[in-house]
Amino acid sequence: MAKIQLNGRKLELKSRHTILELLKKYKLNSKKIAIELNSKILNRNKYKIVYVKDKDKIEIVHFIGGG
Amino acid sequence: MKKDTFKVSNQVLRSRLIVGTGKYKSFKETANAIKASGADMVTVAVRRVNILDKKKPLLTDYLNPKKIKYLPNTAGCYNSEEALRTLRLAREMGGWKMVKLEVLGDKKTLYPDMVETLKATKVLVKEGFKVLVYCSDDPLMARELEYLGASAIMPLASPIGSGLGILNKINLSLIVKNAKVPIIVDAGVGTASDATIAMEMGCDAVLVNSAIARSKKPILMAESFKNAVISGRQAFLAERMQKLSYADASSPFKGLI
Numbered sequence: 199m200a201k202i203q204l205n206g207r208k209l210e211l212k213s214r215h216t217i218l219e220l221l222k223k224y225k226l227n228s229k230k231i232a233i234e235l236n237s238k239i240l241n242r243n244k245y246k247i248v249y250v251k252d253k254d255k256i257e258i259v260h261f262i263g264g265g
Numbered sequence: 266m267k268k269d270t271f272k273v274s275n276q277v278l279r280s281r282l283i284v285g286t287g288k289y290k291s292f293k294e295t296a297n298a299i300k301a302s303g304a305d306m307v308t309v310a311v312r313r314v315n316i317l318d319k320k321k322p323l324l325t326d327y328l329n330p331k332k333i334k335y336l337p338n339t340a341g342c343y344n345s346e347e348a349l350r351t352l353r354l355a356r357e358m359g360g361w362k363m364v365k366l367e368v369l370g371d372k373k374t375l376y377p378d379m380v381e382t383l384k385a386t387k388v389l390v391k392e393g394f395k396v397l398v399y400c401s402d403d404p405l406m407a408r409e410l411e412y413l414g415a416s417a418i419m420p421l422a423s424p425i426g427s428g429l430g431i432l433n434k435i436n437l438s439l440i441v442k443n444a445k446v447p448i449i450v451d452a453g454v455g456t457a458s459d460a461t462i463a464m465e466m467g468c469d470a471v472l473v474n475s476a477i478a479r480s481k482k483p484i485l486m487a488e489s490f491k492n493a494v495i496s497g498r499q500a501f502l503a504e505r506m507q508k509l510s511y512a513d514a515s516s517p518f519k520g521l522i
Binding site: 204205206207224225226230231232233234239241242257258259260261262263264265 | 285286287288289292295308309310311312313314316319320323324325330335337338340350353354355357358359425426472474475
């Protein structure tokens, strides 16, 4: 079990997840987002191999309208 | 006559109008307004994904980043660290090196913090970004940004979203005169004629968001801006007549009955 912080929200993952599995869980297209894992940018080719660990702080961002 | 191309860094743009994608009623309206504007580059913001709403539509569903160039901005950043973090994420997301830097210094005026802006520009240029920089309309700041390697200078016409038009034409013309990189008027443009004036002064392009999105008919206004920018550019290239302090009749006196 991992207690993590995702986009500022605290949550618990009951089973082991890779980052890619976490994205799938939230129906997010890995090509349309970028991730910061514990304040460092996570290269997109690592989504498949990096596992979410206890106390991880994850930020998932995307593009929205702006001026 | 030589073809009039608009180039920022190594990127050739068809339109001299760059539009923002914020403040629209819906993504559909955003997409329609952008189409009507003829712009081939749009600014976008970087924000957290809403993880609670899995079905929320995305900007990228309406504006294909393969067809229209995304220019990620740092709107809402109040220091260089936040701005750098945002643009590094943007680069990871889309692979874009061309970005718009704006570091704000004050919540009420949204005036740029030039100390932090200069600091961030330096780092971004070093990291290989092509940086278009939102800045005050101060000729010395513009010169400094160019010296630091900014790809384009984006002086404000007036405060962001104010629609007040160009408040300091003298400063803006000094910036245009001194610069070797493109000058793109950013912020404060209120209506089409403001864009025309900027273009007539020799600015290379205009960035507009609120003036289109906050008008009653954004799609019509977008088209109006498209024409305004073309018109102003043509007038600039045509080199206007001299102003005279007396009249000069247009009809000849010869043959007068």
